[in-house]
Amino acid sequence: MASQVPTIEVPTDAELLQAQADLWRHSLYYLASMGLRCAVQLGIPTAIHNLGGVTSLPDLLTALSLPPSKQPFLGRLMRVLVTSGIFAASNDSDVEIFRLNPLSSILVDGVAADDHHIQTSFVLAVTSPHYTEAALGLADWFKKDTLGPVSSPFEDVHGAALFDDSMALLDKEFDALVNDALAAHDNLGIGAIMRECHALFNGLESLTDCCGGDGTTARAITKAHPHVQCTVLDLPKVIDKVQPDGVVNYVAGDLFHTVPKSQAVMLKLVLHHWSDEDCVKILSQCRSAIPSREEGGKVIIIDIVVEPSLGPIMFEAQILMDLAMLVYTRGRQRNENDWHELFMKAGFTDYKIIKKLGARAVFEVYK
Incomplete structure (x- = not known):
């Protein structure tokens, strides 16, 4: 007798289309993180702050010293960052205006204030290749059986531990970034x-x-x-x-x-x-x-x-x-x-x- 093939409940058309959209979102969330990393590397929060906390796309492009040809692409990046809640936006006479919000304000550099502990190093650390490579090794880590204390996927991939001397030996600049990120995170x-x-x-x-x-x-x-x-x-x-x-x-x-x-x-x-x-x-x-x-x-x-x-x-x-x-x-x-x-x-x-x-x-x- 032939073995019985497992069946699955087929979603409705509406459920199937929603499931596909949800799958896109969950699979591509990392691009929002990379967009945030890009914004920090370009200095977008600081540029908006220096422009009085509010700016148009052309003015932002100029402040960042980016080529004019990149304006449409910068607009697409900003749309994602606004949708993600990293910046605020509104339309003023059909011109889109971008503003800082509480999240992007903690990414503004060069500000002296008791409660302002800039978080750019945190963003750059957790979106770095070292961190993403460790996350990519998660499935292999789960399959590995170990005796004694269980090391982290980060340790498995890199052979070094965060905040440890082994990390400084592996990559001195990254170790300094991670420690800056830890201090910024803890002091906020x-x-x-x-x-x-x-x-x-x-x-x-x-x-x-x-x-x-x-x-x-x-x-x-x-x-x-x-x-x-x-x-x-x-x-x-x-x-x-x-x-x-x-x-x-x-x-x-x-x-x-x-x-x-x-x-x-x-x-x-x-x-x-x-x-x-x-x-x-x-x-x-x-x-x-x-x-x-x-x-x-x-x-x-x-x-x-x-x-x-x-x-x-x-x-x-x-x-x-x-x-x-x-x-x-x-x-x-x-x-x-x-x-x-x-x-x-x-x-x-x-x-x-x-x-x-x-x-x-x-x-x-x-x-």
């Missing part, structure tokens, strides 16, 4: 934290900012709370490049092995780069560095908390960041239950969420 929103969570630092005498880089966050804390003595802990290769300012203390070290003792320890967008096992090790070191809750001791964690209730756009951003952690690091994004489990495994007794700010939340965790 410091002002919002200072304003929305001002009481977070009340009563503190000392704080250690783990993986605090050049001390941007620590300086923002001391500016808003001069009574807090801030220490930045980071790897020697980071601390060696910092110019002491007399405001923040800098300590070279590894948070897996020691964390300077202080009343509070802060981990801002650090733990999502690490596996659960590594997070427990890090949190255990932080727990050893602080006094009891009764003495004002606490660990402050600022990180993404995956939560569908934030709405489809924010949730999509969170789960895409989780996929990014899968491809590029050994870490992941976590929901509140995941965070609770980590805290308990590391020996903490309690925690509370102080504030939710966009895709991330601010935790206080207690011994």
Whole structure:
């Protein structure tokens, strides 16, 4: 008897046509990312800013010093970027006008402002050949069986890990770009934290900012709370490049092995780069560095908390960041239950969420 051939439910004509359109969208989304990369490389956000925040296509072409023959093609690029929400547009007397919006404003270079942490390095890093090649190797990575800790697809493809000395040996310029991108990503929103969570630092005498880089966050804390003595802990290769300012203390070290003792320890967008096992090790070191809750001791964690209730756009951003952690690091994004489990495994007794700010939340965790 002939084997039965599996059947499939055939979509209606309308469903089939919609499915094809959806397939185009999902298969070609990467071109929107490449369009964003192109806009950053050309300096389109900065050019629009320098033109007063609003411009026509011919004026933009001139400001970018592009050949006149490329004007129609620039218009097509801008149409995609407007549709993607990267720029705003309107018609003024039948002339299309392009404007900056909040997204493109954080891609404007050459602006001095406390809350302006330009994100161009983040865009250039995550759309780079190194990152895209790692993503292209995802299927092969899934098929590979390994013993011991599972490396990331990025490590499999490149034989080096992000933020590690091996990356600098592989490509020094790319390593510098990635570290710039990390700093830009981590520093964005410091002002919002200072304003929305001002009481977070009340009563503190000392704080250690783990993986605090050049001390941007620590300086923002001391500016808003001069009574807090801030220490930045980071790897020697980071601390060696910092110019002491007399405001923040800098300590070279590894948070897996020691964390300077202080009343509070802060981990801002650090733990999502690490596996659960590594997070427990890090949190255990932080727990050893602080006094009891009764003495004002606490660990402050600022990180993404995956939560569908934030709405489809924010949730999509969170789960895409989780996929990014899968491809590029050994870490992941976590929901509140995941965070609770980590805290308990590391020996903490309690925690509370102080504030939710966009895709991330601010935790206080207690011994």
